[in-house]
Amino acid sequence: MNRTLPFSALWGTLLAAAPMMLASSACDAPPDPRSSDDSPGAETTAQKQPAVNERIGGARAVEELHVAWPERSKIDAAVLSRAPSEARDAISKAVVPVLLPRAGVLVEQARVVAKPAFVAASMDGSAEESGLHLSISATKIVHRHAGIDRVAPARSVRAGRPAWVLQNEGIWSVSWEENGVSYVVDLECARPSEDARCATEDRVLAIVEDLAFVGGSFETRGGAK
Template sequence: MRRAPVAVPVILSAALAACEQTAPPSESPVERAAALSPAAAAPPVPASVAWPPAASLDLGALAALPKMAAHAAGTSRVPVLVPSRRELLAAPVIVAKEHWTSFWARTEEITVSITMTRLSRKVPGIPPLRGAHVVRGEPAFITANEGIWSAAWIENGVSYALDVECTSPEAPACASDVLVHELAAELVYVGGAGARAAGGKP
């Protein structure tokens, strides 16, 4: 699944310049760069999650989810955001793991996937990149790759990545970033394990 651009090229360039003469010849440039990159020494750590207020829980969308998907959402360690369009809630797949949760759904026209993770990697001396777009009131990255539109942003202390792909590459809906913006704006909160502590009723 695609993610927002990061400063990897800069890190790789600096690492390559530093190790060009000292690394063993058996190592490739990428391997040498990875070994010296600050990111390699900064393991991902769980971020502090800010659970949305109970009043923001969308009980209608939660009720529209199939039983298995609703159960998975209720065990999530991150706030679960799902599309509000009922056709995308009819038969989705929701997977909840220790640090991340994913949502996947498909209609005849589009495929939508959302990845939500509380893991973050902070590299000393390198400030976080700020997206040039705005999604749900937050700075975001909007990209397109092989006909798939992606939006990535941080909300509730969690990193969200939304991917939208049209069944037909020529579909007008995927000719611009309008659809991915619309779907992101329509995402609703359906709970998670922390919702109970926040007063929600997943």
């Protein structure tokens, strides 16, 4: 059977083992916006991705999905206005709907990278959110892999959408599909063994449930419907 894998900027190797999710190719994987290392010789441990022209079970191995854009009226202008100007500029160019945290001050530290197939946002907490690092990424590229059984996620988030909730080395990750694309939220504590916010999944799930739609390019070209 075929499987669709989720895209993850921080620990794609772990999420590659989680079924029924979306993933971008290693060459398209979003960098952490904190890093400016674009050297062509950078090494990667990402799982080998299928060739663009390969077909698995009659479907393309690599496919661009159709983005289901929310109405412009759904943009949370209050949250968007709190993001830095550089982040707002990147959001306006994003090819997928951008979600940012509504509560707290994380959005005020947002750094956003918009690329042809994905968007990635990174935030370091301050004040009451000091010691937290949050990343939110989304992609419209799906990879299908042969020989891996499909298993439906057992959890749900954001109005009943199927989701994976995982933890690896103290980092909490939530993956789900919304607006026709795949989202991954990663929450990391500077001192995970001492920080109650990373002791359970409660904090990352609260952030996921409170994410606000803040816009994008509303680009509609391409994508499978």
